[in-house]
Amino acid sequence: MLLANNWSKRVKSKTIILLAISISIFFSVVACSGGPQATVGIKPEIVVDYIHKVAESDRTAYTKHVINRLKKLEGEDKPKGVVPAEATESWKQSNGIPLPAQMFRMGAELASESGNFTIGLISDWNINDNQAPRGEFEKQGMKTVVDTSQPYKAEREIAGKKYFSAIYPDVAVAEACVTCHNNHPIHKERYPDKVFKLGDVMGGVVINLPLDS
Ligand code: HEC
Structure with a gap:
């Protein structure tokens, strides 16, 4: 019972x-x-992380699985590659394919068309003059990212508009990043002492997310 x-x-x-x-x-x-x-939104610092994750993954996949395969096939040297082409700045005029930075920019331009956010590349060792760090936020952010390998985030104003901005480390994830930059004539001329190694922070990915007033 x-x-x-x-x-x-x-x-x-x-x-x-x-x-x-x-x-x-x-x-x-x-x-x-x-x-x-x-109706409760996602915090801007999380949104920029999401945007960055997708952009960074696309860039790494393009470099590792497209650019690398032009010279190496599954780890083996293959001078003529899978297809007889090279990654070159003048890819439109020659038998080439876009550089990772150019591929990134084309995607960034399409993504920015909607006006929701902008995304771009900068570096203290820039080859392209338009990609030098500008203003206090980018200069301080670039320094922090290189020193700590951690993202740098803050609110800032650009042309009177408020943004939540972030700079993420752009890392040499593939041998191709390092060899191409180290051997580029502009890099050699401007930064003769800067020799990138695999895993180095080579620059930064800047994301600007407009904030509603
Ligand atoms: C085949 C050559 C090549 C490869 C591979 C390459 N880059 Fe670049 N990269 C360039 C050139 C040239 C530029 C400047 C031209 C431009 O942006 O249009 C550039 C631009 C950049 C920039 C912007 C600052 C600047 O130099 O103007 C960063 C940051 C960068 N690359 C990092 C990387 C990383 C990280 C990788 C690997 C994931 C990589 N690059 C792979 C040639 C290369």
């Missing part, structure tokens, strides 16, 4: 727990599908 009583108590308490879980799941589903919580 005592045993049966205990058993029925346990069944009751389990039923109550199950019911409580079901109710909380029901309310979470309702809230996520458009309840009051749907």
Whole structure:
């Protein structure tokens, strides 16, 4: 009798727990599908992380699996590559494919067309004159990113508009990054003492997210 009583108590308490879980799941589903919580936005510092993750992954995949395959095939040297082409700045005029920086810029321009955010590359050892760090935020940010390998984030104003901005380290993820930059005539002339190694921070990815006033 005592045993049966205990058993029925346990069944009751389990039923109550199950019911409580079901109710909380029901309310979470309702809230996520458009309840009051749907109006709470994602923090800008998280949004820039998402944008950066996609851009960085595309760039790494392009360099490792497209650029690298022009010279190496699955780790083996293959001077003529998988296709007889080279990665070159003048890819439109020659038998070439775009550099990672050019590929990145073309994507960035398309992404910026909607006006929601801008994304770009900068470096203290820039080859392209348009890609030098500008203003206090970019200069300080670039220095911090090179020193710490950590992203640098802050609110700033550009032409009277408020932005949440972030600079992420742009790392030499493939041998091609290092060899191409180190041997580029402009790099050699401007920064003769700067020899990049695999894993070095070569520059920064800048993201500017406009903030509503
Ligand atoms: C085949 C040559 C080549 C390869 C490979 C290459 N780059 Fe570049 N990169 C360039 C050139 C040339 C520029 C400048 C031209 C431009 O931006 O249009 C540039 C631009 C950049 C910039 C902007 C600052 C600047 O120099 O103007 C960064 C940062 C950068 N590259 C980092 C990298 C990283 C990281 C990788 C590897 C994931 C990489 N590059 C691979 C040639 C290369």
